[in-house]
Amino acid sequence: MVTIYDIAKACGCSSATVSKALNNYPDVSAKTREKILKKAKELGFVPNLQARALITNKTWNIGVLFEDKSHSGLTHYFFSQVLQGVKEQAEEKGYDITFISKNLGGVEMTYLEHCNRRKIDGVVIACIDFEDPQVTELMESDLPVVAIDFITSHIGSIVSDNVKGLYEITKYMISLGHKDIVYVYGHETHVTEERIRGFRKALDEASIPFSERMLVKSKYSEREDSEEAVEYIIKRGNLPTAIIFPDDCAAIWGIKTLRSHGIKVPEDISVAGFDGVEIGEMVYPRLTTMRQDTSRLGKEASLRCIQMIETKVHNPTMTTIGVELIEGGTAMPPREKDVILKPKKKN
Amino acid sequence: MVTIYDIAKACGCSSATVSKALNNYPDVSAKTREKILKKAKELGFVPNLQARALITNKTWNIGVLFEDKSHSGLTHYFFSQVLQGVKEQAEEKGYDITFISKNLGGVEMTYLEHCNRRKIDGVVIACIDFEDPQVTELMESDLPVVAIDFITSHIGSIVSDNVKGLYEITKYMISLGHKDIVYVYGHETHVTEERIRGFRKALDEASIPFSERMLVKSKYSEREDSEEAVEYIIKRGNLPTAIIFPDDCAAIWGIKTLRSHGIKVPEDISVAGFDGVEIGEMVYPRLTTMRQDTSRLGKEASLRCIQMIETKVHNPTMTTIGVELIEGGTAMPPREKDVILKPKKKN
DNA sequence: TAGAAAGTCGAAAACGATTTCGGAGTTTTC
DNA sequence: GAAAACTCCGAAATCGTTTTCGACTTTCTA
Numbered sequence: 001m002v003t004i005y006d007i008a009k010a011c012g013c014s015s016a017t018v019s020k021a022l023n024n025y026p027d028v029s030a031k032t033r034e035k036i037l038k039k040a041k042e043l044g045f046v047p048n049l050q051a052r053a054l055i056t057n058k059t060w061n062i063g064v065l066f067e068d069k070s071h072s073g074l075t076h077y078f079f080s081q082v083l084q085g086v087k088e089q090a091e092e093k094g095y096d097i098t099f100i101s102k103n104l105g106g107v108e109m110t111y112l113e114h115c116n117r118r119k120i121d122g123v124v125i126a127c128i129d130f131e132d133p134q135v136t137e138l139m140e141s142d143l144p145v146v147a148i149d150f151i152t153s154h155i156g157s158i159v160s161d162n163v164k165g166l167y168e169i170t171k172y173m174i175s176l177g178h179k180d181i182v183y184v185y186g187h188e189t190h191v192t193e194e195r196i197r198g199f200r201k202a203l204d205e206a207s208i209p210f211s212e213r214m215l216v217k218s219k220y221s222e223r224e225d226s227e228e229a230v231e232y233i234i235k236r237g238n239l240p241t242a243i244i245f246p247d248d249c250a251a252i253w254g255i256k257t258l259r260s261h262g263i264k265v266p267e268d269i270s271v272a273g274f275d276g277v278e279i280g281e282m283v284y285p286r287l288t289t290m291r292q293d294t295s296r297l298g299k300e301a302s303l304r305c306i307q308m309i310e311t312k313v314h315n316p317t318m319t320t321i322g323v324e325l326i327e328g329g330t331a332m333p334p335r336e337k338d339v340i341l342k343p344k345k346k347n
Numbered sequence: 348m349v350t351i352y353d354i355a356k357a358c359g360c361s362s363a364t365v366s367k368a369l370n371n372y373p374d375v376s377a378k379t380r381e382k383i384l385k386k387a388k389e390l391g392f393v394p395n396l397q398a399r400a401l402i403t404n405k406t407w408n409i410g411v412l413f414e415d416k417s418h419s420g421l422t423h424y425f426f427s428q429v430l431q432g433v434k435e436q437a438e439e440k441g442y443d444i445t446f447i448s449k450n451l452g453g454v455e456m457t458y459l460e461h462c463n464r465r466k467i468d469g470v471v472i473a474c475i476d477f478e479d480p481q482v483t484e485l486m487e488s489d490l491p492v493v494a495i496d497f498i499t500s501h502i503g504s505i506v507s508d509n510v511k512g513l514y515e516i517t518k519y520m521i522s523l524g525h526k527d528i529v530y531v532y533g534h535e536t537h538v539t540e541e542r543i544r545g546f547r548k549a550l551d552e553a554s555i556p557f558s559e560r561m562l563v564k565s566k567y568s569e570r571e572d573s574e575e576a577v578e579y580i581i582k583r584g585n586l587p588t589a590i591i592f593p594d595d596c597a598a599i600w601g602i603k604t605l606r607s608h609g610i611k612v613p614e615d616i617s618v619a620g621f622d623g624v625e626i627g628e629m630v631y632p633r634l635t636t637m638r639q640d641t642s643r644l645g646k647e648a649s650l651r652c653i654q655m656i657e658t659k660v661h662n663p664t665m666t667t668i669g670v671e672l673i674e675g676g677t678a679m680p681p682r683e684k685d686v687i688l689k690p691k692k693k694n
Numbered sequence: 695t696a697g698a699a700a701g702t703c704g705a706a707a708a709c710g711a712t713t714t715c716g717g718a719g720t721t722t723t724c
Numbered sequence: 725g726a727a728a729a730c731t732c733c734g735a736a737a738t739c740g741t742t743t744t745c746g747a748c749t750t751t752c753t754a
Contacts, residue, residue: 001463016705017704050406054710054742057709074430075431080421084422087421091446094452103438105441256631278422282596361735362710366711375733402739
């Protein structure tokens with residue numbers, strides 16, 4: 001491997017000058033700079049980032065932290081899109097990304113320790129249990145940290161407009177004529193709180209009384225949990241006319257479960273998801289859902305993290321990314337349950 | 348950040364001894380070793396991998412190379428599962444993974460150059476255009492390289508049993524009574540060749556004459572291309588009774604296109620995919636397909652790469668991973684087209 | 695034309711580890 | 725009781741960069 005010393009020797013100058021020429025320092029004459037650059041290319045010089053990092057204390061690496069306990073991390077549709085965004089933006093700015101884990105080669109270590117070993121410049125967190133003390137440790141460290149869909153006082157946050165998201169989709173359901181709507185919520189996190197706020201806001205505006213029955217707990221995005229939630233809704237009787245799920249996969253598994261009980265979607269019951277990932281488009285009929293701009297979520301997080309790294313100011317900030325209703329085919333006006341409307345026809 | 352010098356000072360010994368104690372060298376007494384380890388933990392020492400890498404020439408980093416031009420890399424269902432496998436196995440062995448790209452911070456560079464900058468220990472390649480001269484350059488370099496679903500004479504290969512895959516699924520279609528089967532193939536790569544071999548083998552065994560009409564070209568995994576292929580099949584007339592697609596997504600988009608023309612699946616035409624990703628299970632009815640053990644594909648690639656790194660012998664090897672038929676609901680016996688069977692009923 | 699200012703360059707220290715080799719001290723061997 | 729063998733440790737070189745600071749040239753200014 002060719003080093004700056006090789007170039008120095010070939011050019012008859014010192015390694016210091018080579019380094020300066022390569023890094024556009026002003027105190028090297030145009031002539032020598034040119035000679036050095038030419039020689040560097042000629043010899044196929046590639047700078048050694050390890051050596052550079054050692055002295056500059058910057059690795060050009062940003063860490064990505066996400067839940068991988070379920071072994072589904074990267075295959076998690078929402079996350080993989082976010083990650084794609086993070087990666088693209090990081091690359092554009094010259095950073096590589098590294099996955100942060102708790103265990104490396106059989107050695108237990110905290111997330112922070114992993115970052116310190118690799119001298120990660122900053123971290124993007126997504127889809128993770130923010131209650132984990134190790135995550136807290138990381139967020140409270142000196143590292144620049146940006147979280148997606150989580151808000152706290154001392155790091156950057158990029159969030160989807162969850163209040164609006166659930167508000168809009170609920171309003172949409174109401175506009176179709178639904179009054180008996182259930183929101184199946186996932187982890188009890190900030191996101192869930194926001195969504196429930198949006199849900200209730202829409203109900204309030206339509207003067208539909210809220211009841212605890214309208215909220216059903218499930219876990220996030222796991223097939224079995226979604227199925228369980230639906231089973232529960234069916235078992236307790238008195239079916240709602242619409243169900244909103246916390247994510248598209250949950251909605252799809254939910255629909256499958258409903259159908260397996262002979263309940264037709266959307267004829268008997270309307271369903272909506274949340275996320276707007278591609279799978280929603282693959283099922284029939286196309287899933288009604290709220291699209292989150294996942295790629296932008298990732299890109300903004302990446303960008304924000306890099307800003308924090310480069311400006312060295314770590315003030316907490318929050319960026320909200322808009323959401324968009326996708327009118328698919330899994331929601332329609334509810335059946336006229338009783339003959340209430342018949343008298344009207346008599347007129 | 349605390350260094351080995353800090354530990355040395357605190358223990359009244361030299362940095363050399365600290366290093367040795369930390370790395371289990373034999374020439375340090377149990378007593379001092381213990382003292383050093385204790386102090387290291389007490390001070391919260393975390394080794395600096397950059398510094399270590401500089402001298403040992405090993406970064407504990409493996410690179411992952413995949414196509415990201417289409418901006419769909421990480422969200423590509425098949426790949427994300429493979430990547431998950433690569434990552435898990437790498438982590439278990441103490442390696443981090445880094446995505447290799449052609450462009451970093453607006454600076455064009457070859458894949459190999461990216462690897463050299465980061466001093467990547469080895470590379471796993473998947474889902475990529477193996478014709479790319481940059482990929483060739485990488486494969487011909489001194490780096491340990493393992494490819495998934497590609498075979499060449501000088502690197503490690505992990506491949507699914509594609510011959511068997513298409514053989515089995517074709518045989519299955521034949522066993523249902525299909526004779527007029529189309530295989531929609533993707534990129535003309537090694538994988539495609541193998542699959543076509545399997546396809547023809549099944550036909551031969553059943554004495555079904557092969558015709559060029561049975562092969563229809565499409566691109567790999569892009570929605571529009573799959574739709575186009577189906578449109579073509581419809582337009583040219585004389586529909587086959589079964590279509591096998593090169594991957595599950597293509598199959599799902601294909602089914603959507605067929606249905607949009609009023610063709611029922613599986614009643615009018617049977618369909619099968621390939622890959623066995625989760626989406627196949629989400630659609631109705633469940634997609635008939637061949638499951639590839641994606642996670643294992645990734646894990647084996649990772650493991651093989653690490654072996655090459657650690658043993659320093661880069662002999663080309665090939666590992667084949669089995670596939671498994673999933674009988675879904677998108678394939679059934681073909682309609683009895685004409686009244687050929689009626690005479691039988693007379694009996 | 696002398697002195698100041700600007701422009702170039704290089705020696706050397708630093709970053710944080712690993713590893714070689716030899717020396718000092720201790721124990722074993724004959 | 726001396727030589728040989730073994731234990732334990734540290735000085736110093738090394739990996740490939742960056743960066744400071746002083747020195748030397750050249751150009752500018754009055």
